[in-house]
Amino acid sequence: TRKIAVSGTASGIGRALAGLLREQGDQVIGIDLKDADVCANLGTRDGRALAVESVLRLAGGALDGVVACAGVAGVTPLTVRVNYFGVLALLEGLRPALAAAPAPRAAVVCSIAGTHAVDPDVVAACLDGDEDAAVALAERAIEREAGALLYPSSKSALARWLRRVAVTPEWAGTGISLNAIAPGIVLTPMTAPLFADEAMRAVMATAVPMPLNGHAQPEAIGEALRWLISPANTHMAGQVVYVDGGAEATVRGPNV
Numbered sequence: 001t002r003k004i005a006v007s008g009t010a011s012g013i014g015r016a017l018a019g020l021l022r023e024q025g026d027q028v029i030g031i032d033l034k035d036a037d038v039c040a041n042l043g044t045r046d047g048r049a050l051a052v053e054s055v056l057r058l059a060g061g062a063l064d065g066v067v068a069c070a071g072v073a074g075v076t077p078l079t080v081r082v083n084y085f086g087v088l089a090l091l092e093g094l095r096p097a098l099a100a101a102p103a104p105r106a107a108v109v110c111s112i113a114g115t116h117a118v119d120p121d122v123v124a125a126c127l128d129g130d131e132d133a134a135v136a137l138a139e140r141a142i143e144r145e146a147g148a149l150l151y152p153s154s155k156s157a158l159a160r161w162l163r164r165v166a167v168t169p170e171w172a173g174t175g176i177s178l179n180a181i182a183p184g185i186v187l188t189p190m191t192a193p194l195f196a197d198e199a200m201r202a203v204m205a206t207a208v209p210m211p212l213n214g215h216a217q218p219e220a221i222g223e224a225l226r227w228l229i230s231p232a233n234t235h236m237a238g239q240v241v242y243v244d245g246g247a248e249a250t251v252r253g254p255n256v
């Protein structure tokens with residue numbers, strides 16, 4: 001039985017992934033604010049430490065996979081705290097437990113939003129590992145009504161961190177495959193409020209066109225994550241794979 005830690009299992013993509021993994025016989029250790037094996041707030045330093053410690057205890061010190069799905073959208077510094085610093089703390093805290101496994105895998109959930117406009121100062125503070133500065137800059141962005149840049153900033157920073165570390169001795173060098181799935185629009189509680197707003201629906205249609213099969217169900221992303229953390233994935237490292245109905249290819253075009 002493979003032991004996989006998954007954050008965000010109480011809802012949406014994390015819940016779908018946990019279901020798929022349990023179906024195939026894996027042991028899932030779910031982490032979320034509530035309704036999970038480990039209840040912890042990944043937006044705080046104490047919550048992250050509690051999450052890592054509790055997962056390690058439940059896993060008996062060794063893990064085959066870690067998937068960081070938990071995330072928040074909206075105009076709030078929590079985007080930076082949870083989507084970037086919370087993800088890093090979980091992955092870095094659990095990395096030593098992965099390194100001992102025969103086929104260790106890790107994955108995160110980025111976003112098509114990571115290709116949209118960002119606040120470069122917030123991204124830089126994230127990549128510097130300076131959470132207090134990133135949050136202060138996020139608060140300033142909200143004050144000048146640029147808070148919509150924060151979610152894309154958190155996901156852009158995460159993608160850049162991933163590409164930097166995935167190929168280092170700590171990750172690739174110890175046999176841990178670390179990659180990301182970047183969804184387009186997925187029908188989960190996170191996006192439900194967007195559909196209630198007609199102006200937002202028009203913005204989504206332009207910013208995230210999905211010519212292949214339209215908006216995705218969370219299982220579609222769960223399936224992609226399941227493969228990323230499977231033993232079959234022996235050679236992917238540092239990749240951000242768009243599972244977005246063609247949104248990235250449509251918007252960026254053929255010449256990237």
Ligand code: NAI
Binds near residue numbers: 041
């Ligand atoms: P969701 O809102 O359905 O689920 C997110 C889960 O994360 C919830 O169970 C929530 O309680 C948990 N969470 C939030 N803050 C937390 C914290 N501080 N500590 C612990 N757990 C926390 O959202 P969904 O759609 O399943 O999103 C999952 C991931 O996919 C997120 O990282 C999101 O940014 C990303 N994503 C989602 C897209 C979509 O269209 N739904 C598109 C692209 C990326």
